[in-house]
Amino acid sequence: MKRIVALLVLALVFIAALALGSQNGQTVVFNYLLAQGEFSLAALLGLFFGLGFVVGWVVFAILLLRLKLENRALGRSVRRQSRELDAMHRPEAAKE
Structure with missing residues (x-):
């Protein structure tokens, strides 16, 4: 539901910007690396x-992917250490 509301707000902002930009016919000269051109400011x-x-x-x-990979590696480490702990405690339970 939050995504739908966020997308709706984003669409409304885009439509408002498009409507305002269409009313602004001012052109500007834009100098880019190899040449220059005259473009609409909007x-x-x-x-x-x-x-x-x-x-x-x-x-x-990219940041999210990196965090997910780190989370997966930490999860593996926790599972491995949990298995080691279980293996350490099993012989004690058998001795008692």
């Missing part, structure tokens, strides 16, 4: 907002 803002969003998600996904 298009450039949308492009860089989208790129920032994608880069943020990629960084988040």
